[in-house]
Amino acid sequence: MKIRVIVSALLLAFSSALLAQAAAPVAGEEAAKVVASGMVPDEGSRAAILGKLRDVYGAANVVDRLEVGGVVPPPNWTENVSKILNSNLKQVHKGQMQVNGTQVAIRGNVANEALRQQVVSDMATALNPTYTVDNGLAVAGASAQTVLDKTLSNRVVEFESGAATLTPVGRTILDEMAGAIKQIGTPRVQVIGHTDSSGNRVANVALSLARANTVRAYLVEKGIPVDSLSTVGSGPDHPVTSNETPEGRAKNRRIEFHLAN
Secondary structure (H helix, E strand, O other), rough: OOOOOOEEEEEHHHHHHOOOOOOOOHHHHHOEEEEEEEEEHHHHHHHHHHHHHHHHOHHHOOOOOOEEOOOOOOOHHHHHHHOOOOOHHHHHHEEEEEEEEEEEEEEEEEOOOOHHHHHHHHHHHOOOOOOOOEEEEEEHHHHHHHHHHHHOOOOOOOEEEEOOEHHHHHHHHHHHHHHHHHHHOOOOOOEEEEEOOOOOOHEEEEEEEHHHHHHHHHHHHHHOHHHHEEEEEEOOOOOOOOOOHHHHHHOOOOOOEOOOO
């Protein structure tokens, strides 16, 4: 989804309506376009904002919902807003930017930490010193990891006792995980197998790797490219709780999914 823009003398936002009369979510073709809506002080401001957005995204990708009048902007508001409507915004996905008076807040996903800092630094440099910029950008990988973690939701991918054969419950969880991996764009994912501390460590490491390989094979069957998945067998070396109780050992026998570098 491209950025959705809402503009007023006090507010500029991407991807959701934040005016008092908040607009409904963008649907259909507009979800893939830049939608500019809200109030601007005059026709000159409207033309300047739309012109900058069209320069950045292309005229065909900008939807105009702007209204003129009813707001009093801070001095040089249009000039300052125009400065931050630049190609840097194309680095932000599923984003949102608010300009409330001279306070700017930006949200959304970027590819890496260096870009997260650069986008905001360039904005601050372009604006006059009376403006402040709140950096709410997130590295996309962190968001993707959150999707994986929420999908697993502290559940255990179950196997038959002492074996690398999935149970029906385990397969159900992996069906959901395959959907989650596709949802976040099929990044490289490391599948990590763990066991409890019972028995021989070497055998446990081998079993944990075998189970991780079973998970990878199942996900491949569900349409995840094999080269997107790597496996590790950690055996009993990284428990999440004590192995002293049956409940603890059950929690330690687990599969984890981590975004790979």
